[in-house]
Amino acid sequence: MTTTAVRLTALRRTYRDVTALDGVDLGFRAGSFTAVMGPSGSGKSTLLQCAAGLDRPTGGRVEIDGTDLGALSERRLTLLRRDRIGFVFQAFNLLPSLTAAQNVALPLRLAGRRPARAEVRAALARVGLADRARHRPGEMSGGQQQRVAIARALITRPAVLFGDEPTGALDTTTSRDVLRMLRELVDRDGQTIIMVTHDPVAASFADRVVFLVDGRVAGELTAPTAEAVAGRMAGLESPERAAC
Template sequence: MTSTTTTTPAARSGIAVRLAGLHRHHRDVRALDGVDLEFRTGTFTAVMGPSGSGKSTLLQCAAGLDRPTGGTVEVGGVALEGLSERRLTLLRRDRIGFVFQSFNLLPSLTAAQNVALPLRLAGRRVARGEVRAALERVGLDGRERHRPGELSGGQQQRVAIARALITRPAVLFGDEPTGALDSTTSREVLTMLRELVDRDGQTIVMVTHDPVAAARADRVVFLVDGRVVGELDEPTVERVAARMAGLETAAATAGTSSAARGAGAEVVPC
């Protein structure tokens, strides 16, 4: 069973995800402060920023895992605001894939069983060939019967990606998908993600702190204090690293200035 949806102009114009005026407040903290972004179908976007810039919050709101305080989110032509929890769950199941840094595989299940899990939870018939094709798509043919403990970290992440792709989602979100991997394995997973975009037209939005990972994307979006402060098209490692260094320096300077102002305010002349 799938949710009833209405195709929006964004979907018809090739926009996989649209965020407009997005706000997310946690008590007194503005995690997102008026974000406007579009992610085109069949593109690979990296999201970067200093610690606390709102990267993961943006991803969770865009993926329907967290509800924004204000603004709108459209995924695959469907507006998320106003959806009931049930319809939002159906949308996430059918149109959204999400990959975490920690893999989140069930250790007692084989690779094939982990990949098939979203279909089984949805009450759908699982075709063995469909699961095998998903594993082949991420370069794990022949590993169907292996359990997570019998696989390397990179292979486990590939299983997690295959699981996210089994429902053929409109967009695949990744929250630091290579953060737990060594540099060699990270490059292999990034190459695979790049191939999913170039070969299959998959839309990918990935949060990362790594300029090497970001340089594999078509575009890098930079956040600071919950706001978009810039973008890079056709990024290189050097350009991404330079931009991040500038943002980190500016953030540190702003923090030092705020602390100094606060300390000065507490000084009472004798």
């Protein structure tokens, strides 16, 4: 039986007189990899932040593993984000004075847990960096730093890993290496991943691409190719559509 890791129902988010999300209904299957795309200002990052509990929606409902985030107090929401949600940003956000292992262990230490060395090494091994545990960020490439950031997000074994342009700061070759690793996390470990990207090639690593325009779902592709994604994006960004 297929389970839904994340469910968005009639999701709305407004900022003063600007509507960033306008009644979004989406489900994300557990163990799947979804890319979210759309023109600039379409609501991609807002959707990700609301779905991950980083921002409170104006209306509608967000459920993660069947838990309604809107029904949680700030304290309980913070605990859920800490234990059940992983988030990776375009910037690596590693502490430069800490080793890779210490950066990965940080979420557990902030939660008052003393992480086992084997637990941290296992998280680094999942992203192919078992031999870099003692290196600091300045001693690693950009791709390796992003892998450490992903290991840090995975250390709590989250239900969902969210990525906001996680390969946006990387060169093409390194970006593809990180995307292949994300694909492997889904295929090998059953990790659920939801990723915002502007790159059709990055989106082609996903099982499904959801397109947003003006805060609304504007269609989707399954088993996407880079060419099909690029063609759909060109249609969404065409002058004729922009003039509508």
